[in-house]
Amino acid sequence: MSVKKYNKSGFExxxxxKKILVFIVMAMLMLVAFESRASAEEDFESGxxxxxxxxxxxxxxxxxxxxxxxxxxxxxxxNLGSTYYKLGDYSNAARNYHIVRQYPEMKALAEYxxxxxxxxxxxxxxxxKWFAAVIAGTDDKKLLRLxxxxxxxxQKNAKPWSVFAGLAFxxxxxxxxxxxxxxxxxxxxxYLDVSAMAEVLLSGRKREGYLAEVLxxxxxxxxxxxxxxxxxxxxxNKTKTINDWxxxxxxxxxxxxxxxxxxxxxxxxxxxxxxxxSKNDRLSLRLRYDDVNMDNDRYSYLEGSMQQFRIEMRHAGxxxxxxxxxxxxxxxxxxxxxxxxxxxxHTFRGIYTKLLDNKWSYxxxxxxxxxxxxxxxxxxxxxxxxxxxxxxRLDKTLKVKFKLMHTINESDDASYDYDRTLLSVGxxxxx
Numbered sequence: 001m002s003v004k005k006y007n008k009s010g011f012e013x014x015x016x017x018k019k020i021l022v023f024i025v026m027a028m029l030m031l032v033a034f035e036s037r038a039s040a041e042e043d044f045e046s047g048x049x050x051x052x053x054x055x056x057x058x059x060x061x062x063x064x065x066x067x068x069x070x071x072x073x074x075x076x077x078x079n080l081g082s083t084y085y086k087l088g089d090y091s092n093a094a095r096n097y098h099i100v101r102q103y104p105e106m107k108a109l110a111e112y113x114x115x116x117x118x119x120x121x122x123x124x125x126x127x128x129k130w131f132a133a134v135i136a137g138t139d140d141k142k143l144l145r146l147x148x149x150x151x152x153x154x155q156k157n158a159k160p161w162s163v164f165a166g167l168a169f170x171x172x173x174x175x176x177x178x179x180x181x182x183x184x185x186x187x188x189x190x191y192l193d194v195s196a197m198a199e200v201l202l203s204g205r206k207r208e209g210y211l212a213e214v215l216x217x218x219x220x221x222x223x224x225x226x227x228x229x230x231x232x233x234x235x236x237n238k239t240k241t242i243n244d245w246x247x248x249x250x251x252x253x254x255x256x257x258x259x260x261x262x263x264x265x266x267x268x269x270x271x272x273x274x275x276x277x278s279k280n281d282r283l284s285l286r287l288r289y290d291d292v293n294m295d296n297d298r299y300s301y302l303e304g305s306m307q308q309f310r311i312e313m314r315h316a317g318x319x320x321x322x323x324x325x326x327x328x329x330x331x332x333x334x335x336x337x338x339x340x341x342x343x344x345x346h347t348f349r350g351i352y353t354k355l356l357d358n359k360w361s362y363x364x365x366x367x368x369x370x371x372x373x374x375x376x377x378x379x380x381x382x383x384x385x386x387x388x389x390x391x392x393r394l395d396k397t398l399k400v401k402f403k404l405m406h407t408i409n410e411s412d413d414a415s416y417d418y419d420r421t422l423l424s425v426g427x428x429x430x431x
Contacts, residue, residue: 039069040065040066040067040069040070040071041066041071043062043063043065043066043069043071044062044063044066044071044073044075044076044079046062047059047060047061047062047063047066047079047083048079050062051079051082051083051086054086054276054277054278054279054281056083056086056087056244057087059079059083060080060083060084060087063076063079063080063083064080067080074100074103074106077096077097077099077100078096078097078100078106078109078110080092080096081093081094081095081096081097081100081110081113082113084096085113085116085117085120086244086276087243087244088120088241088243088244088245088246090117090120090121093113093117094114094117097110097113097114097117098110098114100113101114107137108134108137108138108140108143109143111130111133111134111137112130112131112134112143112146112147112150114130115127115129115130115131115134115147115150115154116150118130118154119150119153119154119157120207121205121207122157122204122205122206122207122208122209123205124154124155124157124158125158127150127151127154127157128151128154128155128158131147131148131150131151131154132147132151134147135147135148135151152396157206160200160201161198161199161200161201162198162199162430162431163196163197163198163199163430163431164195164196164197164198164428164429164430164431165195165196165197165428165429165431166193166194166195166196166426166427166428166429167192167193167194167195167426167427167428168192168193168401168424168425168426168427169190169191169192169193169424169425169426170190170191170192170193170422170423170424170425170426171188171189171190171191171422171423171424172188172189172190172191172221172420172421172422173188173420173421173422174186174187174188174418174419174420174421175187175188175189175221175224175227176227176420177227178258178263178299178302179229179256179258179263180264180292180299180302181299181302181341182383182409183416184418184420185224185227187224187227189221189222189223189224189227190221190222191219191220191221191222192219192220192222193217193218193219193424193426194216194217194218194220195215195216195217195218196215196216196217197213197214197215197216198213198214199211199212199213200212200213204239206239207239207240207241207246208239208240208241209238209239210236210237210238210239211236211237211239212234212235212236212237213233213234213235213236213237213252214233214234214235215231215232215233215235216230216231216232216233217230217231218230218231225259225260226259227258227259228257228258228259228260229256229257229258230256230257231254231255231256231257232254232255233252233253233254233255234252234253235250235251235252235253236250236251237249237250237251238250244275244276245273245274245275246273246274246275247271247272247273247274248271248272248273249269249270249271250268250269250270250271250272251267251268251269251270252266252267252268252270253265253266253267253268254266254268258296261296262295262296263294263295263296263299264292264293264294264295264296264299264302264303265293265295266290266291266292266293267290267291267293268288268289268290268291269288269289270286270287270288270289271286271287271288272284272285272286272287273285280315280316280317281313281314281315281316282313282314282316283311283312283313284310284311284312284313284314284325285309285310285311285312286308286309286310286312287307287308287309288306288307288308288309288310289305289306289307290305290306290307291305292304292305292306292333300334301333301334301335301336301339301341302333302334302341303333303334304331304332304333304334304342305331305332305333306329306330306331306332307329307330307331308327308328308329308330309327309328310325310326310327310328311325311326312324312325313325318355319354319355320352320353320354320355321351321352321353321355322350322351322352322353323349323350323351324349324350324351325347325348325349326346326347326348327345327346327347327349328344328345328346329343329344329345329346329347330344331343331344331345335376336376337376338376338377339373339376339377340373340374340375340376340377340378341373342373342374343371343372343373343381344371344372344374345369345370345371345372346369346370347367347368347369347370348367348368348369349365349366349367349368350365350366350367351363351364351365352364352365358393359392359393360390360391360392360393361390361391362388362389362390362391363387363388363389363390363391364386364387364388365385365386365387365388365389366384366385366386367383367384367385367386368382368383368384368385369381369382369383369385370382371383377413379411379412379413379416380411380412381409381410381411381412381416382409382410382411383407383408383409383410384407384408385405385406385407385408386405386406386407387403387404387405387406388403388404388405389401389402389403389404390402397429397430397431398427398428398429398430399427399428399429400425400426400427401424401425401426401427401428402424402425403422403423403424403425403426404421404422404423405421405422405423406419406420406421406422407419407420407421
């Protein structure tokens, strides 16, 4: 009896030990899973805060860490899609939005964002498909409004070309002598300003391709025809998106006429990069080089080169857009024996545009420019330029604009002191 009791007791002890071991292992696994879940949630919350601060690369690391630790919520996939979108990685953005689309309550929002991805990838046909799907499948008023606007825009962008035309009537109380030399003529007149521009996509997409540009503009004075001006531009633009920077390199040939005669030919090379720092803020950097060739010997002193560097910040809110920039300009012209036409210039400019509604807007534009001319004829000019304008949109492609601009130039040389006022009303049309 004692042996049997011993064996039974030993069996029970072994069985109990197994149960305790299994319980301990399960408890440890649950604890590890709980800690992993807690860590994933912490990473997710940290990613959200970093995203709000426009620190998208850091936010992406946190979101990916949360995903690797097992977090598989629709909120995580949506934030991953939005972060990849901000970083310009549209393929990964689309992949995550496709996952979000599987959740019925998020389907319409995911399809809207897939439409935005297609817009950025310059695939207007695909964009139209997604925006149309949103319109057909949701009753959310905001999404419907946004999708209809985007669908209309995508339909227009499906064209490989665009044309802009403008016509303005104005009055100038102190006409400039020539475009490159802001020396006032001391005469006033009314004028007609005509402009037209065509842009054609040669290959690729607008953000990743080659575009050709043709521009013509002219100012014809009613009586003072000796001051008439015209510009013809031929340009080639290469665009490319690198990470979250959008870049472009432009090569232009500008042909100017003045008073009905050839004035100058300018060969221009310009590079520009833009980056979205947040949903509303954009940083732009621009570098420009002009090779100026004077076709009229009377103005040979203006021949030479010009370089510009500009840094600009843009903030676009719901009801207002603000732009601020600083520009450095260096000139190396032929000059004359008594006067330099090779200034170093510093320009500070701020532009504020208030959007009253979907038709009316008004703008204030204030710029200060300091020009320092070396010897011979060393001098310093300070120029203030203020313009006020209001726009009225007759429809999404046709606009009326009223503008008043006043310029004050103060110089060490009194002959360069002048005031100038322009008043104009014009129309513009986008085809």
